[in-house]
Amino acid sequence: GEANPSPPVGPALGQHGVNIMEFCKAFNAQTQNLEKGMPVPVVITVYNDRSFTFVTKTPPASILLKKAAGIEKGSSTPNTQKVGRVTRAQIEEIARTKEPDLTAADLEAAVRTIAGTARSMGIEVEGM
Numbered sequence: 001g002e003a004n005p006s007p008p009v010g011p012a013l014g015q016h017g018v019n020i021m022e023f024c025k026a027f028n029a030q031t032q033n034l035e036k037g038m039p040v041p042v043v044i045t046v047y048n049d050r051s052f053t054f055v056t057k058t059p060p061a062s063i064l065l066k067k068a069a070g071i072e073k074g075s076s077t078p079n080t081q082k083v084g085r086v087t088r089a090q091i092e093e094i095a096r097t098k099e100p101d102l103t104a105a106d107l108e109a110a111v112r113t114i115a116g117t118a119r120s121m122g123i124e125v126e127g128m
Contacts, residue, residue, distance in 0.1 A: 002036060003027040017050045031056060039063060058101045061117045064094045075122020088127035091115050
């Protein structure tokens with residue numbers, strides 16, 4: 001983890017009276033095994049006594065897809081301009097990573113969800 005008290009973390013937590021350094025230490029300890037620089041969504045619950053709990057989510061599908069396709073950003077016109085391609089195996093791996101956060105009924109539904117995200121970014125999906 002690379003959380004630090006600078007924006008956007010500091011101001012967002014400060015306005016709720018959370019000890020920012022305490023959060024950063026706890027977050028960094030929990031996410032130390034993740035890849036550096038990978039954005040990780042977090043749901044923070046702040047209690048009346050200013051204590052807090054937090055749950056880390058999986059990285060956004062778009063970030064994982066960009067990494068798999070080896071591209072910097074998605075296409076501004078995904079229907080006409082393709083910017084990269086991923087295989088079904090890569091999509092399945094991303095779906096397995098994202099499964100805890102997806103509402104999909106099974107792995108196949110999760111794969112279709114991720115494939116749809118890929119297509120909306122202008123990434124071709126091979127084998128689907």
